[in-house]
Amino acid sequence: MDTLNNQEMIKVNKLNKSFGNLHVLKNINLTVKESDVVVLVGASGSGKSTLLRCLNFLEIKNSGQIIIEGEQIEKDTHDLNKIRQKVGMVFQHFNLFPHMTVLQNVIEAPIQVKKQTKQEAIEEGKYLLEKVGLGDKYDVYPSTLSGGQKQRVAIARALAMKPDVMLFDEPTSALDPELVGEVLATMKELAEEGMTMVVVTHEMGFAREVADWAVYMHEGKIIEVGSPNELFDNPKEKRTQAFLSSVL
Amino acid sequence: MSAITHFFEIFTGSIDVFLDGLWITIKLSVVSLLIAFIIGLFFAILKISNIKILQWIADAYIWIVRGTPLIVQIFILFYGLTDILLIPMFWAGAAGLAFHSGAYIAEIIRGAIQSIDKGQREAGRSLGMSRGLTMRRIILPQAFRRAVPSLGNQFIIGIKDSSLVSFIGMQDLFGVASTMGSNSFDYLPYYLTVAIYYLLIVLILTYVVNLTEKKLARSD
Ligand SMILES: Nc1ncnc2c1ncn2[C@@H]1O[C@H](COP(=O)(O)OP(=O)(O)O)[C@@H](O)[C@H]1O
Numbered sequence: 218m219d220t221l222n223n224q225e226m227i228k229v230n231k232l233n234k235s236f237g238n239l240h241v242l243k244n245i246n247l248t249v250k251e252s253d254v255v256v257l258v259g260a261s262g263s264g265k266s267t268l269l270r271c272l273n274f275l276e277i278k279n280s281g282q283i284i285i286e287g288e289q290i291e292k293d294t295h296d297l298n299k300i301r302q303k304v305g306m307v308f309q310h311f312n313l314f315p316h317m318t319v320l321q322n323v324i325e326a327p328i329q330v331k332k333q334t335k336q337e338a339i340e341e342g343k344y345l346l347e348k349v350g351l352g353d354k355y356d357v358y359p360s361t362l363s364g365g366q367k368q369r370v371a372i373a374r375a376l377a378m379k380p381d382v383m384l385f386d387e388p389t390s391a392l393d394p395e396l397v398g399e400v401l402a403t404m405k406e407l408a409e410e411g412m413t414m415v416v417v418t419h420e421m422g423f424a425r426e427v428a429d430w431a432v433y434m435h436e437g438k439i440i441e442v443g444s445p446n447e448l449f450d451n452p453k454e455k456r457t458q459a460f461l462s463s464v465l
Numbered sequence: 466m467s468a469i470t471h472f473f474e475i476f477t478g479s480i481d482v483f484l485d486g487l488w489i490t491i492k493l494s495v496v497s498l499l500i501a502f503i504i505g506l507f508f509a510i511l512k513i514s515n516i517k518i519l520q521w522i523a524d525a526y527i528w529i530v531r532g533t534p535l536i537v538q539i540f541i542l543f544y545g546l547t548d549i550l551l552i553p554m555f556w557a558g559a560a561g562l563a564f565h566s567g568a569y570i571a572e573i574i575r576g577a578i579q580s581i582d583k584g585q586r587e588a589g590r591s592l593g594m595s596r597g598l599t600m601r602r603i604i605l606p607q608a609f610r611r612a613v614p615s616l617g618n619q620f621i622i623g624i625k626d627s628s629l630v631s632f633i634g635m636q637d638l639f640g641v642a643s644t645m646g647s648n649s650f651d652y653l654p655y656y657l658t659v660a661i662y663y664l665l666i667v668l669i670l671t672y673v674v675n676l677t678e679k680k681l682a683r684s685d
């Protein structure tokens with residue numbers, strides 16, 4: 218493999234985050250290499266969302282280092298708006314802009330933030346929507362879409378900023394079971410194209426098939442890291458075993 | 466029977482003067498509500514800022530407006546502005562009304578902004594949009610939509626409240642009615658007449674607000 222594929226896309230050293238007295242992330246260390254797909258599992262409240270949110274600076278860490286593409290990012294020395302463009306995020310509840318059409322949702326940030334021309338943004342936006350299977354929905358409002366369609370629009374919207382990493386926070390947990398597959402298929406396609414992804418999910422099938430690494434979090438700590446099959450089938454830690462037997 | 470014909474005579478006979486008053490009421494309401502909207506937006510943003518002193522300034526403003534009668538506010542601004550700053554009566558009246566409505570509009574807009582799901586802000590920020598851009602492009606358009614019914618209601622209150630400027634001598638709708646009534650000692654028909662003008666204005670405005678609401682609802 219070439220050196221590019223071994224580049225560290227995200228490196229986290231001794232990351233700590235508290236909300237008031239609540240110590241939510243405790244000395245987190247994590248490395249995500251280019252084109253890696255990492256799934257993050259753990260009980261509700263273990264800090265998975267907070268970790269993702271720290272990685273794209275929606276939350277500001279208390280201590281430790283977050284290194285994105287080799288550069289240590291600090292809020293005092295970096296324009297976080299610029300950094301966030303490199304780190305796309307997909308939310309559990311989609312968070313589409315309800316006052317904009319599907320296409321407007323996708324082209325908003327490229328035009329307003331990246332200063333793309335409208336024509337350029339529309340062209341790329343349509344291409345991305347086509348890609349996620351929504352080529353016939355450009356001009357409808359999000360309220361008319363199913364959950365699965367909404368989440369695919371949200372993915373296209375994040376991709377429109379051409380991020381180097383995509384973070385997914387339980388992208389399918391708000392969906393009716395029959396709509397989960399279409400979103401996972403879109404994510405799988407993205408992974409196959411080499412997108413670096415960090416995914417919080419309890420879809421074990423997806424994790425086994427697509428992920429390079431699985432990370433188990435418990436009460437703000439990373440307890441165990443391994444290949445998905447290793448971690449799910451032969452967890453070394455008692456707490457991982459207990460968690461897995463509760464979700465499987 | 467003759468009371469009714471008498472009223473109709475007064476109603477039709479006074480159309481010219483009342484149209485002059487109506488024009489002043491409309492000009493005054495539109496100008497004062499536009500200013501009030503800008504004041505309201507400004508103080509709403511102060512209130513949701515994370516800066517204590519700015520929040521405090523907004524609280525103080527809203528407290529003063531809520532804690533004093535509108536007529537007192539109009540008199541203070543009128544005597545303050547026209548005596549000290551030599552501002553024309555129209556603008557003093559408009560300033561008084563705007564100062565008053567601004568506080569209520571600030572609360573309406575603040576409430577609407579805070580009612581927008583925080584995921585909207587996060588989605589905007591996660592795409593690299595700045596705080597200001599997210600506010601302008603994502604939050605405010607949704608907040609305004611949500612605020613249309615309350616803003617419409619506040620505009621209606623503002624138009625009716627504008628009648629108080631007659632007490633600083635303006636010949637708005639109510640001023641005309643008062644003058645005509647006291648000149649002829651025939652008060653009731655003129656106050657009935659002015660009531661009809663206000664009812665018509667409010668009827669039309671209510672219709673416009675409802676129409677706007679329906680139009681905006683299509684995207685939700
Ligand atoms: N903004 C916040 N303010 C205070 N506490 C928070 C906030 N966000 C998350 N928490 C707390 O941090 C802990 C971890 O939450 P979260 O990262 O959402 O966990 P997970 O995504 O694994 O369910 C929880 O106890 C949660 O209540």
Ligand SMILES: [Mg+2]
Pocket residue numbers: 265266267386387
């Ligand atoms: Mg979570």
